Amino acid sequence: MPDTKRTATGVLGGLAGLVGLSAVAAVLITATVTPAIAISGAAASSAITLFDNMPGYLELTEGMEPSTILYKDNEGNDQVLATFYEQNRSPVTFDQVAPVMYDAILSSEDPRYYEHGGVDLIGTSRALLSNLEGGGSTQGGSSISQQYVKNILIQKCEWDAADDAAKQACFTAATNSSGTEGIERKLQEMRYAIQLEQEYSKNDILLGYLNIANFGSVNYGVDAAARYYFNVPASQLSIGQAAILAGVVQNPNTYRIDQPNNEVNGAADGYSLTKKRQEYVLGRMLEDGKITQEQHDAAVAEPITPQITNPTQGCGASVAPYFCQYVVSVVRNDPAFGETADDRQAALRRGGLRVHTTLSLDLQNVATTAMRDQTPTSVDGMDFGAATVNVETNSGRVLAIAQNTDFNESPNPGPGQTSLVYAGDKQFGGSSGFNAGSTFKLFTLVDWLEQGHSVNEVLNGRNRVFPRMTNSCAGDWVNVSNTKIGNFGGVGGYTGTPMQFTAASLNSGFLAMAEKLDLCDIGNVATKMGVTLGDGTPVPMTRAGEVIGSDNVSPLAIAGAYATIANNGVYCQPQAIDLVTDSNGNELPKPQRTCSQVIAPEVAATAAYALRGVMNGGTGGAANTNDGTQLIGKTGTHEQLQTWMVESSTAVTTAAWVGTVQGTANIQARGLQNIRYSLARTIQRTANDIYGGGAFPAPAANLTKTVTTPIPNVVGQTIAAAQAALEDAGFTVSVGPAVDSDQATDIVAAQNPSGSTAGGSTITINPSNGQGGTVPSVSGTVQNAQQQLTSAGFGNVALGTCTVDPQLTGNDTRATATNPAGGTAANRNTQIAIEYAAARC
Numbered sequence: 001m002p003d004t005k006r007t008a009t010g011v012l013g014g015l016a017g018l019v020g021l022s023a024v025a026a027v028l029i030t031a032t033v034t035p036a037i038a039i040s041g042a043a044a045s046s047a048i049t050l051f052d053n054m055p056g057y058l059e060l061t062e063g064m065e066p067s068t069i070l071y072k073d074n075e076g077n078d079q080v081l082a083t084f085y086e087q088n089r090s091p092v093t094f095d096q097v098a099p100v101m102y103d104a105i106l107s108s109e110d111p112r113y114y115e116h117g118g119v120d121l122i123g124t125s126r127a128l129l130s131n132l133e134g135g136g137s138t139q140g141g142s143s144i145s146q147q148y149v150k151n152i153l154i155q156k157c158e159w160d161a162a163d164d165a166a167k168q169a170c171f172t173a174a175t176n177s178s179g180t181e182g183i184e185r186k187l188q189e190m191r192y193a194i195q196l197e198q199e200y201s202k203n204d205i206l207l208g209y210l211n212i213a214n215f216g217s218v219n220y221g222v223d224a225a226a227r228y229y230f231n232v233p234a235s236q237l238s239i240g241q242a243a244i245l246a247g248v249v250q251n252p253n254t255y256r257i258d259q260p261n262n263e264v265n266g267a268a269d270g271y272s273l274t275k276k277r278q279e280y281v282l283g284r285m286l287e288d289g290k291i292t293q294e295q296h297d298a299a300v301a302e303p304i305t306p307q308i309t310n311p312t313q314g315c316g317a318s319v320a321p322y323f324c325q326y327v328v329s330v331v332r333n334d335p336a337f338g339e340t341a342d343d344r345q346a347a348l349r350r351g352g353l354r355v356h357t358t359l360s361l362d363l364q365n366v367a368t369t370a371m372r373d374q375t376p377t378s379v380d381g382m383d384f385g386a387a388t389v390n391v392e393t394n395s396g397r398v399l400a401i402a403q404n405t406d407f408n409e410s411p412n413p414g415p416g417q418t419s420l421v422y423a424g425d426k427q428f429g430g431s432s433g434f435n436a437g438s439t440f441k442l443f444t445l446v447d448w449l450e451q452g453h454s455v456n457e458v459l460n461g462r463n464r465v466f467p468r469m470t471n472s473c474a475g476d477w478v479n480v481s482n483t484k485i486g487n488f489g490g491v492g493g494y495t496g497t498p499m500q501f502t503a504a505s506l507n508s509g510f511l512a513m514a515e516k517l518d519l520c521d522i523g524n525v526a527t528k529m530g531v532t533l534g535d536g537t538p539v540p541m542t543r544a545g546e547v548i549g550s551d552n553v554s555p556l557a558i559a560g561a562y563a564t565i566a567n568n569g570v571y572c573q574p575q576a577i578d579l580v581t582d583s584n585g586n587e588l589p590k591p592q593r594t595c596s597q598v599i600a601p602e603v604a605a606t607a608a609y610a611l612r613g614v615m616n617g618g619t620g621g622a623a624n625t626n627d628g629t630q631l632i633g634k635t636g637t638h639e640q641l642q643t644w645m646v647e648s649s650t651a652v653t654t655a656a657w658v659g660t661v662q663g664t665a666n667i668q669a670r671g672l673q674n675i676r677y678s679l680a681r682t683i684q685r686t687a688n689d690i691y692g693g694g695a696f697p698a699p700a701a702n703l704t705k706t707v708t709t710p711i712p713n714v715v716g717q718t719i720a721a722a723q724a725a726l727e728d729a730g731f732t733v734s735v736g737p738a739v740d741s742d743q744a745t746d747i748v749a750a751q752n753p754s755g756s757t758a759g760g761s762t763i764t765i766n767p768s769n770g771q772g773g774t775v776p777s778v779s780g781t782v783q784n785a786q787q788q789l790t791s792a793g794f795g796n797v798a799l800g801t802c803t804v805d806p807q808l809t810g811n812d813t814r815a816t817a818t819n820p821a822g823g824t825a826a827n828r829n830t831q832i833a834i835e836y837a838a839a840r841c
Contacts, residue, residue, distance in 0.1 A: 064155060064220070065089050065352030065583050066313070069327055071320075071359035081357060082318045084328070086349040087220040088228065088311050091211045091583065094203055097222060098237040102206065103290035104246035108281040110144040111288060113206070118145040118197035119190045142186070145193035148209040155212065159350060210234075213249050216256030224311070229257060231309040239291055240278065240299035247277030257306045271304045278304070314409065315419075320364045321407035322387075323400065326421045327357055327576050329428045334591040336580075352583035358397035358576050363390055363652075366686040367402035374678050375404040375658065378416030382665030384672070386658040387422035388679055389556050390687060393563040393653055396572030396593060398556070400683070422657065425554040426535045433534025433552035434659055437636030438505045439644045440549030442561060443526040445610060448498060448513050449603045449703050450525070455498045455610050457707040458730040458759030459516075461509035463493040466544055473520035474542055481544035485511060488637060495732055495760055502610040503618030505635055507548050514547045522547065528598040529561040529571055549638060558646055559655035565611065565632060566648040568697065569604035570597050602700035608632045609699035615647060622677040623647055625685040629693040633680075637673070640666045645676040647684050649693025656680040709759040714748050719767055722748045726763050736764045740772030740827045749825070775832060777822030778815045785815035785834045793828045800833030802841035813838045 066085030070078045106113050112120055120143045142150065157170035173185075196205055215225035222245060223234040229248075230241050237245070248255040255274045260267035265274055279300055286296040315324035331337050331348050338344040347353060367388050375386040386404040391397070401423045408417035421429030449455070463484050471478040485507050487493055493508035501509030514522065523541035532538055534552045543550065556574050564571040575593035582588055599607075611632035614620040620633040623645045636644030642659035656679040659667055667673050712729055714722030723733045741749035749768040753761075776792045778785035782799065789797045800819055808814065817835040820826045 064159065064350040065091065067331075067348050067351055067353035067355065069324060069355045069357060071357050071361060073361055078356070079361075081320065081359065082315050082324045082328075083311070083313045084348050085311075085313055086218065087214075088218045088224045088313075089211070089220040090223045090227070091221060092207075092223045092234055094207045095235075097207070097210060097234045098242060100239050100290075101210070101222060101234060101237050101242040101245065103285055103288075104239075104242040104281050105210065105249070106144070106206075107284040107288045107290055108243075108246050109147070109250065111284070113144050114202055116143060118193035118195075119143055142189060143193060144209050145196055145205050146186075146189040148205055148212065149189045149192040149196065151209065151212045151214075159346070214252050215245060215248050216252040216258065228309060228311065229306050231307040238299075239282070239285075239295055240302050243278045243281040243285065243299060244274060244304065246281045247274060250277065257304055258308050271306075275304055316407050316409070318407075319361070320359055320368070320401065322403040322421050322423065323357070323359055323364065323398070323576070325407070325419060326398070326401055326424050326429050327355060329421065329424065329430065330576060330591060331355065333427050336589050336591045353588070354581045354583065354585075355577055356579040356581070358392075358399060358578055360390070360399040360690070362690060363683070363686055364400040364402070367400045367683050370679055370682040371402040371404055374682075375675055376416075377404055377406055379665075379670060379672070382670070383661040383663050384416075384659075384665075385422050385661040386656075386675065386679070387555055388654065388656045388683055389423040389559050390683065391556070391559045391563045391574060391653045391655075392691070393566040393648065393651055394570075394572070394595075396560065396563070396574045396595065397578070398574050398576040399652065399687075401556075402683075422661070423555045423655075425532075425557065429554070429556075431534065431554065433554040433557075434657055434661075435638035435642045436531075436549035436551060436553045436558060437638040437642055437644050438507075438549055439558050439562075439634050439636035439646050440526070440531075440551070440553070441502070441505065441510050441547070442565070442607070442611075442634060443522050443529065443531070444510050444514050444517065444547055445498060445502060446529070446565075446599055446603060446607055447517050447522045447525045449606050450599065451517060451521075452702075453498075453513075453516070454703050454705050454707050455502075455606060455699070456704055458495060458497055458709065459501075459509065459512040460728055460730050461493045461496050461501055461506055461512050462727065463487055463491070463508040466511045466515055469515055469519055469544070470517070471519040471541065473523070478519065478542050484508075485544055485548065495727060495730055497760070499610050499613060502634075503613035505614070505619045510547055511544060514544075519547070525599075526561070529564050530573065531557045531561050549636060555644075555655045555657045558644070559653045562611075562632070562634070562646050562648050562655070563653040564598060565604050565607050566650050566653060566696070567604075568601045569599040570595050601697070602703065605697040606699040606703040608696040609704070612696065620645060620647060620677075622674070623681045623684070625681055625688055627685055627688055629688040630695050631684070631693075632696065635676075640668045640673075643667055643673050643676045645680040647680055649684070649688055649691070650696060651691040651693045652684070652687035654680050654684040654687060656683070707759050708756050710756045711751075711754055711763060713754060714751055714765060716743070717748050718746050719748060719765065720746075722751075722765050726765075730759045732760060732762045734762050734764045736766045738769035739766040740825045740830075741768030741770070742773045742825070743768035743770070745770040769827075771827050771829075772825045773828050775818055775820050775822050775824050775826050778818055778834065780815060782813040782815050782834055782836045785818070785836070789818070789832050789834070794826070794830070794832045796829060796831040798831055798833050800835040803835075803837045804841055805837035805839065808837065808839040810839060 064087040066083045066089060068083050069081040071081050073079045110120060154170055210222040212221065214220050219225050219228045225245055226232050226234045226237055255277050257271050257274050265271055282296050282299050285291045286293065315321045315328060318324040332344050337347045371386065371388065376384065378384055388402045390399040392399055401421065403422055406417045407419060409419040420431045422431050423429065424431055426432055463486065465484055466481050468477050468479050487507045493506060496509060498513060519541040523539050527538050531553050534554055539546060539551050560574050572595040573593040575591065577590050580588045580590045611634060614635065615624045615631045615633045619635040623633065624631060629649050631647050631649055633647035641664065645656045647654055656676045658672060658675045709730055712725045714725055719735065726733045739749045743749055745768055747768045748765045750766040752764045773793050776788050778788045786797050805814065814837045815834050816837055819833040819835065
């Protein structure tokens with residue numbers, strides 16, 4: 001930077017200093033021809049010393065350029081999704097500028113451009129003299145090369161400026177410095193200009209200047225100016241239009257023609273100041289022989305008639321505004337685009353990025369149409385919202401995002417308007433997510449399988465209190481619920497299998513599964529499959545409600561998790577950007593997104609097997625595309641506030657959410673709960689048409705086997721206790737007829753089967769009739785046996801079969817058995833026959 005402590009007296013030595021500076025200028029002018037020239041005089045030496053202390057090399061940089069977000073059309077050609085800029089600029093090549101524009105700028109600004117070596121000695125000396133005399137601002141006289149240098153320095157300074165005040169200071173320092181500072185700036189420009197002329201061609205410098213110069217407001221470069229002021233590209237500028245732009249660039253704030261109500265230079269007076277400057281430019285062009293008298297007169301006679309065409313920037317006019325906004329949030333928040341938020345914002349608005357996205361136009365169009373046709377933008381009495389998102393399963397590429405609201409970035413949008421991307425999360429999209437509902441049950445299912453359980457294992461899925469569950473992250477266990485959670489529609493639950501629980505989305509069934517697992521593991525499954533809370537933190541898993549989706553998650557995260565199942569257990573982080581380049585097509589770093597195997601293929605295949613039941617006869621049947629494509633899916637509902645439908649082929653996953661953005665408005669009461677089905681079905685059918693979809697792998701045999709379960713022995717227990725014990729073990733209970741027993745009538749006297757059997761089997765229990773007794777084992781004589789039976793309560797005793805025993809004599813008898821046999825239960829009125837032996841029968 002110039003030494004700001006130098007003074008005009010000390011550095012220039014008055015008029016002698018001016019002579020010295022003029023000599024320096026002469027040296028610089030001839031430097032490209034004569035390698036070394038000796039200059040005498042103390043003033044010249046002083047000036048040269050000053051010049052030597054200045055930086056000697058200017059790095060040529062591009063001007064601030066708009067960043068463009070792109071997508072591929074159906075023919076594979078890049079199309080603009082949105083543009084962002086701080087300076088509206090569209091750089092062009094040399095032959096994309098009308099020759100008359102070059103003529104106009106050179107005749108009016110630097111007629112000897114192709115003759116000098118970077119500095120116009122005549123013009124510069126005149127400017128130096130004026131500044132030395134104390135003019136209020138720096139006198140002109142700079143060559144095109146010097147003006148190019150000035151614009152580069154302004155751009156470099158503004159790029160690093162922290163705020164608008166700093167930017168204004170850059171401009172002031174580069175354009176309005178007077179006295180010594182102005183002269184030092186001129187000297188610096190001269191040195192850089194000569195350096196540029198030694199390294200670049202005249203045409204390159206001229207084009208560079210026209211691509212970087214300001215033409216009023218935020219319009220930079222001749223092509224952006226031509227399109228803004230006249231709605232034509234730079235290649236189609238007329239003589240009159242070129243002369244206007246050549247005048248505007250000389251003083252943009254004074255000569256711009258986009259302020260028709262300007263009292264000094266507006267439509268009412270025919271933009272008089274600009275017209276006068278245009279006539280000056282035309283006169284110089286005529287004098288230089290660039291145009292004929294006839295062309296000159298025609299252009300002078302033609303009134304200034306601007307056709308202002310404001311360039312659009314931002315996502316509001318995009319074909320996919322919420323997809324676009326998601327991409328913008330990635331650029332603003334991902335470290336790939338800069339270390340700080342300011343760096344990333346600068347890259348978006350100044351860096352000339354070309355961001356090639358993953359958008360599928362056909363799928364997006366269908367999603368947009370379905371959303372427009374099937375959902376309202378707003379609903380009276382509630383903050384209504386709906387969003388859909390599509391993910392390519394084997395890559396994580398986000399193919400489409402649609403939303404019911406109208407895109408509006410104002411601080412106070414109206415009803416049905418927002419810039420929040422409901423499909424995204426807090427970091428990417430600005431949304432906090434929504435209660436996942438039963439879509440979150442996927443993670444209990446996966447953990448169930450990872451722990452080696454079968455989807456055909458039978459559990460007690462009755463609705464009941466689950467007071468505590470294992471959670472190794474929070475200690476050994478946690479109290480999760482003191483009340484019944486409840487099932488959708490008030491269903492009481494039943495004994496069943498995870499296959500049945502998944503198809504029917506039975507809350508109590510999944511709580512029964514979680515009761516046998518570790519809540520910490522379920523949370524870890526969600527994390528590794530890409531699902532966290534909307535703010536990016538892990539789901540805590542300390543409440544029973546979290547098993548069935550009481551926490552806020554993003555639709556995109558849920559889509560990514562189900563895509564993992566469809567992708568054989570490989571989770572691909574969602575990505576909306578395929579490629580990032582600079583304006584010259586050079587590839588730049590893009591956000592890092594990876595794919596990794598997070599669950600075993602056999603677990604994914606078996607989970608898909610269970611999730612197919614949702615789409616075939618289960619709760620998601622209404623969203624089945626019925627086009628022959630195999631689908632997995634899951635519904636979700638939370639407290640009548642949020643509704644979900646997630647479905648997937650092996651190629652594309654669709655997640656549809658419809659619910660309350662804020663508040664407690666009831667979706668079902670307003671008849672909005674079924675929109676999710678039609679949205680998901682319509683969009684998934686198009687995804688199937690475009691991307692296809694194959695058969696899901698067969699489930700693992702060990703994870704689908706029928707599991708044998710030990711049967712509790714409940715004989716001797718009360719009927720109620722026995723029924724509870726058997727149901728808790730996962731069995732269905734049938735109470736059979738009463739059987740003979742001496743137990744009380746509410747006591748189980750018999751059960752069938754016993755031992756072990758397939759889980760969920762029916763066990764029959766038989767209560768006691770209270771009229772039975774156990775037949776004693778008799779011994780001794782027949783008379784003794786009769787007494788034993790009578791004493792046991794059996795009064796109907798008779799003699800049975802007699803067997804001869806030679807060892808007995810006379811009338812001796814010996815009881816050998818009874819019928820019914822001893823030790824068995826029998827009604828006390830049943831006849832008991834005594835089998836006996838005698839000497840003779």
